[in-house]
Amino acid sequence: MSWTGDVSHARATEAVESGARAAELGERGTPPVEMVHPGAPQFEAAGTGSSPVPDSAWAAGDSGKLYRIGRWGPPYFSIGARGRVAVRTAPGVSGSIDLPAIVEEARRRGVESPLTIRFPEIVRSQVARLQGAFGDAITAVGYGNRHLGLYPIKVNPLRHVVEEILDAGRDFGMGLECGSRAELAAALPHLRDDRRLLVCNGVKDEAMLALAMDAQRLGRQVIPVVQSPEEFAVFRTIAARRGEEPMLGVRIGLSGWNPGRWDGCAVPDAKFGLSPADLLALLERFPDVLPQLGLLHFHLGSQIADLSRLRHAAGEAAQIHASLVARGAALRYLDLGGGLGIEYGDAGASAAEPDYSLTDYAHAVVSAVNDVCRSRSVPPPVLVSESGRALTAHHAMLIVPVLAVRERRGFTVGTRIPPQAGDATLWLVRQALQGPRARDAAGASDLLGRAHGAFGKVGASFAEGRVALEEYALAERAFVTVARRTIEVLRLGGDPLPARVESLQRSLADRVLCDFSVFRSLPDHWGSGQAFPVMPIDRLNERPDRRGILVDLTCDADGRIDRYVSSDPDTSVLPMHAPRPGVRTELAFFLMGAYEDVLGAPHNLLGRVPEIHVRTDERASQGFRIENIIPPTTVADVLTQMGYREGELRTAMGDLVASKIAADDLSAEAGCRLIDRYTRCLGQGTYYETGDAAGPES
Ligand SMILES: Cc1ncc(COP(=O)(O)O)c(C=O)c1O
Structure with missing residues (x-):
């Protein structure tokens, strides 16, 4: 050319x-059409606009294909015939909830977007599906033991989420996995039921190991998993000092690598875990520990892309299990770690997107372990899984309003x-x-x-x-x-x-200013380029005739989304509708429930958005109820996290204003208004405020 x-x-x-x-x-x-969010700043721009009249050649199904909802949505998200996002909180339930109606109801109750919506029933449904898939695989394969699910707290440590999972998994004895002392402290009190297992991974200091041993003394199944020879030495020293022989687990690094985005947990790259050689050396040196060795653990990495790798790793782990049992280890549990993948629909990342179902996953590991146990004639262990992403990702979404669109x-x-x-x-x-x-x-x-x-x-x-x-x-x-x-x-x-x-197409796309922070709400996009599904919550029966790049409120060039889930050949732009003057455009980011809640950072001092918890309610006119509202982080909250004291800030501001009044540079009334405004600012959320949030003019 x-x-x-x-x-x-x-x-x-x-x-x-x-x-x-x-x-x-x-x-x-x-015509100039670009102001979208009433009260929001208007970029100086003139756009081509577009007709708000639905295009008869474009139906909801076309939007479904465009935003690839068939890949990431089922069984929870779909697009209704009226072009609005519909949510089903469990597969097979008859009615669905209209997402725009939830956003409207939240607004009616004083909760504005940006907003996180959690659907606790989706978490419950995922727990049941995981358990069901393993149950079916165990029956199909004729496996002679059971499956035990553990929830890795780090994936989403919010109390509501952890408690919902434990409650949903009560009948299956669902337990927890922790990777730090703080996570252990959060997890321990949940173990009221002594059937629940708690596995302690991560680097453990003396205090953490001692706490795990205390819990064992209380009759709880808390297993510290030794990750390195050095950690084993500390474990042994503490146990000897206490005169105890506590149960322990050991983490192994395997060669069944995972070529996904979050790989790096297999030998020789593994950060954690003993290689087969290290493990053998350790057990030959300390054979007396074999009767305490209750659990063998491996973790291939998150988002396992290729099931054959997992099958291989599970087989390898089962061989190690059988060899250790033959040497006298009291192994009861084989822990497969996490990594059960979900589809985000990211066409540009097909190599890293898993392409298997929950059923395939469960069947792969159950049959791999079963084959080895049969051929080595060892009793099959309890199969432990630590799926985090798959349990939590779907339950949360982020609703983000568009503040302004700037068109070239x-x-x-x-x-x-x-x-x-x-x-x-x-x-x-x-x-x-x-x-x-x-x-x-x-x-x-x-x-x-x-x-x-x-x-x-x-x-x-x-x-x-x-x-x-x-x-x-x-x-x-x-x-x-x-x-x-x-x-x-x-x-x-x-x-x-x-x-x-x-x-060039990217440079011609609209810049769509959205009321959110990539650093706070989509850290995996910023840090590892993960594309999350995002689409408008309504108007999905209208052809999106514009392409936009979503930019956030932060002052950084990388505070933007530059990869989208769409079937458009160019995934660096989001197909969108032209804004309607005076009508608020809301976008939903999906699959936000895993990792994003905890990895986000308050860059530019943008804090947590408010959240609502929504459950289906057949008696309610719209089929749902908002059962919990959690207010956003205020300006004072984020400043406190940064070491400021609200009282001192106010005093300093008061002194400044008083000095101006004393010098006759400011009237007393104007001074009062100034102080009022500052005080109001401290109590406000950290995102864009519209309307009369600034208070009266001085
Ligand atoms: C030891 C361990 N278990 C479980 C998980 C959860 O993995 P996922 O969320 O992919 O299921 C992780 C995450 O990396 C992990 O490190």
């Missing part, structure tokens, strides 16, 4: 003439063309006025290259002071129009867009 502009003076003159003609014919320029301005007929405009500019204007000329991909590619070259020329002349700002702006607008049209022709051609065209 040639990207040099071929600009002839004759054609340029024609362009001016046709521009004048078009203007005479009274073609209308595009295109060419509008009627724009004044400066008399001294040069050839390159006039050529661009002519192309913009002539409408879509390229009929095929080759023509579009050629036109795009020439337009790019022409705009480059104008830019270079501007930098040298030979072109006025007015002309440069005109050339930019004309280029934007031509580029949009030609890229559309290229896209319709169906071939993947070349990288530079994709990057």
Whole structure:
């Protein structure tokens, strides 16, 4: 593709003439439409707008395909016929809940977005599905023992979440996994029921090991899992000092690697775990520990992408289990760790997206362990799983309002063309006025290259002071129009867009300012490029005719989303609707319940958003009830976390105002209003406030 502009003076003159003609014919320029969220800042922009009338050629199912909901939504999320997101809190329940109705009800109760919505019943449903899948696999394979699920607290340590999981898993003896002293402290009091197992992973100091031993003394099944020879030495020293022989587990590193995003838990890269060689050396040195060895643990990493790797690892672990049993180990449990993957629908990350069902997962591990136990004639151990992501991801979503949309301005007929405009500019204007000329991909590619070259020329002349700002702006607008049209022709051609065209498309996309923080709410996107499904909560029966890049409230360039779940060939932009003036656009980020709640950071001092917990309620008119409202972090809360004291802040502010009043620089009333405003600010949430949140003017 040639990207040099071929600009002839004759054609340029024609362009001016046709521009004048078009203007005479009274073609209308595009209306300014960009303010979305009433009260929000309006970027200076003029957009192409779009008709709010549903397009009969576009139905809810088309949005479903576009946002790939079939990959990540079932069995909980779908799009209703009216183009609104529908939530089912368990597979097979008859009715679904209308998501926009929940958001409206929350607002009616004084809870504005940004907002986290939790569906505790989804957590319960996932617990039951996991248990059911293992139960079925055990029956199908004829496995001679049971499955025990443990919830790894680190995945979402919020009390509501942990308690819901434990309650849902009561009948199955669901236990917990912890990886730090604080997690152990949170977990221990939950062990009222002595059937529940608590596995302690992570690096354990003396205090943590002693606490685990205390719990064993209280008759609880708390198993510290030794991760290294050094940790074993500390364990042994404490046990000897206490004169006890506590049960322990051992973590092994395996060769069954996981090529997903969160790999790195297999030998030789493993951060934790004893290699088979280390383990053997340890047991040969301390054979007396074998009767205390109750659990063998491995963890391949999160989001296991390939089940054959897991099958291989489970087989390898079962072989080690059988060998240790033969040496006299009292092994009761084989702990498979976490890693049960879920689909986020990220087309760009197909290598890391798991492509198996819960049933496949359970069957793979049960049959792998069963085969080894049968062939080695050892009793099958209790199979322990530590799935976190799969239990929690679906239960939470983040609702984010769009504050403003800034569109790159295109060419509008009627724009004044400066008399001294040069050839390159006039050529661009002519192309913009002539409408879509390229009929095929080759023509579009050629036109795009020439337009790019022409705009480059104008830019270079501007930098040298030979072109006025007015002309440069005109050339930019004309280029934007031509580029949009030609890229559309290229896209319709169906071939993947070349990288530079994709990057141009990105630069032409709307910048959509949203009321949230990537650092706080989507840390895995910021830190590891994970794409989360996001889509509007309504209008899904209208064709999304714009493409946007979501940017957050923070002051950083990386406070934005640059990978989306969509079937659009370019996943770096989100297909969206043109905003409707005065109507609030709400977007929902899905699968937010695992890790995001705890990894988020208060960058720019943006705190937690408010949250509501929603349950189905057949007696309620809309089929749901909000059972719990948790207010957002206030400004005072985040400042306290950073070491400030609210009282001192207020006093300092009061002193400042008093000194101004004393110096006759400020009236007493104005001073009072100032103090009021500051005090009100400390009590407010940390996100964008609309309306009269600022209080009366001074
Ligand atoms: C030891 C251990 N168990 C369980 C998990 C949970 O994994 P997942 O959320 O992928 O199920 C992790 C997370 O990495 C882990 O390190």
